[in-house]
Structure formats: structure tokens, C-alpha cells
Amino acid sequence: MTVPKTAADAAKVSRPVAGQDLDASSDDGLLHLGELSGLLGYSLKRAQLKVFEDFLRCVAPLQLTPAQFSVLLLLDQNPGRNQTEIASTLGILRPNFVAMLDALESRELCARMRSASDRRSHILVLTDKGRAVLARAKKLVANKHEARLIELLGPENHAALLEMLAKIAREF
Amino acid sequence: MTVPKTAADAAKVSRPVAGQDLDASSDDGLLHLGELSGLLGYSLKRAQLKVFEDFLRCVAPLQLTPAQFSVLLLLDQNPGRNQTEIASTLGILRPNFVAMLDALESRELCARMRSASDRRSHILVLTDKGRAVLARAKKLVANKHEARLIELLGPENHAALLEMLAKIAREF
């Protein structure tokens, strides 16, 4: 019997009756994740979604996405760089970075300046407003977002987690 | 001077000359990630992309995405469930799950069966082919994908990482 002839058959042979459960199901309506919980990619994805969700909530007053925040941070710490350099560092493809910059520039958070030495490239600079927004965003992220994560995991676990994730991103 | 008048000015004041660097930049062409490396969401995302990329490579002979693999796994361990139950467990919205199932069903990896007790719902079952593909996929994932991860991190670190990610997904 490859596929049961009727759905009743399928349900019959497949779902153990309560009391016959041998695993941790405990029939609370939740499904068995089974080997899924041991799959790193799965947990990684679910955790990432949760973290991004919380990031958006915490920084909502400034209307910044994680990607936009990372751009502002990078611009602040790497002045004098062009679009290709910033985009590739963040793993953003150059074509997709154009619209991102347009959005930030239209909000006057950063500006493109033609380079004097290479007139093809645009040097990216934070505006004063951009620096101010970044400063406020950093505070929100540190005090609301990361603080909650550190509280949940404990400081040393949080540090160990960061270290392992960085290692995966770097060496895997 | 909010925004430098010329890009030369911007580059001049902003980029420290080699030898004046006070941080870990060491002018190797790489940009300073700075506080970005301390941002959990950022490392999480980068690591997740790497892991998914490797997953796709390892399971390429079976042409399965991580999402498809998770569906097959869940079907195997939760027989007799309908689309809504499987989709919501995986965080997939019901409308988006339809096309996903169409693809799996067209490859004869699973089948929809009308339930006898509730003729609205479709009971999802793995076909024999689906079970065979899943078994082969599990081996590839365990021997090629997860094995490399465990080797990189060490078994106890790998377990600790899984635990923390699950905690974030669950409680954050």
C-alpha cells in the first residue's frame, strides 16, 4: 500500500491513539518537529525571523529596516567609500543597492558625492541628520533589542552565540 | 561642515592614512564591520544564508530546497494532518503553501487525499517515492551538510548553538 486508498485508512494507520504515544508528542495539538529541531538551518531561519521582527519593533520610531541600519553603520565607520564597496561588504548586489540608497538619500540620511579622483564612482557620506538618526537607532538597538536578547541568553551565552555565527559566516 | 563640499574633502578627513589606524582595520581592503559584528541579527542572517547555500549544494542531486525538505520531514513524522496544520507549523501562510504542495505533488513526492470525516480538508501523505527521496535527503544532509557544521564548531558547540537558536525562536 503506497498511498492509502482512503483518507480514513491514512489517518488510521498513521496517527497513534492517545496513550499509545511513545514519543514526546503528548497530543497537545502541536506537531512533532522531529529531526527538524536538529536541523541547524531550520532553527537559524526561525531565530533570524524572530530577531528581525523584534529589531523592527524596537527601531520603529525611526523607520529603519535592519538592512538600512547596517548601511548607516557601515557608512559611519567607513567614510570615503563608494557604492560598490559598501554594497559588496553587506552582501548586497550593486543593482539592488541603487534603490536602497535612493531611499536613504531622499530622507537626507546620506548623500552621494562624485569622486574627484574617479569620476565614475560615488563617495557615500552620512549627513548630519543621518548621524543623528544613527545615534538614536544605536541606543534603541542596544537598550531595547540587544538588551532583551542578552537577558534571555545570558551575557556569556550571547557572546558565544555571536562568535559561532560569525565563524559560520566566515568559514563555512 | 555637514556634507563636505567635494568628495576629495570627504576622503581626506575621513579615511585615516595607513599607519595612523587605531583600530583593527590593517588596510587590507576589507571594510570595518565595527558594531555590525556585535549585532546578533546581522550575524544570524549571514550565517543563515551560508547554511542554506550549503544545504542546497549538498542536496542538489535530489533537487530539494530547505523548505521542501522540511515539508517532507514533517509529513513523515505527522501523518494524517491537513494543509493548514502542516503549513502553520512551518510558519508558511496557507495561500503560499498551495503552490508548494502542487510542486511536490507534481513530482509525486506527496499526495492530497480528501478526508472522509471533513470533506473540506486534504490529508497529506508521503508517497513511496517521497519516502525514498526523504531517506536519501536525510543521509545527504546528515553526512555532508550537518557533518561539516559539526566539524567546524565541534559537537558540543553545535549542540549549544542549536539550543540557543531554539530558545530564541521559542521565547524571544
Place this chain on the structure above:
DNA sequence: CGACGTTTGATATAATCAATAACAATTATC
């Protein structure tokens, strides 16, 4: 029974994100 609200799978559609090809302007190489 019959009206009403709910659930299930499905469709259509929009928004976002990611990826490739191609182009003009400019620079580098030989």
C-alpha cells in the same frame, strides 16, 4: 430543519527581496 458564522483549500494580487543582462560614462592596460 435552516440561518449564520467559521474553517479549509484555493485564487488573485501586491510588496519585497534577490539575481542577471545590458548600457553609458569613465578609467586602466597595452
Place this chain on the structure above:
DNA sequence: GATAATTGTTATTGATTATATCAAACGTCG
């Protein structure tokens, strides 16, 4: 100076995620 390579940009495609809506089927309650 001819040719190749780089930079920012546009256009376009595909994948992913999200919302609204629908018909069929179920449940409840009068």
C-alpha cells in the same frame, strides 16, 4: 590610441511573503 575593465544605473525576472476574497463544507444555535 584601441581595447578591456569598472562604476553606477536601468530593466527585468524569479522567489518569497503578505492580504483579501471565494466556494465548499462544517458547526452552532434557535
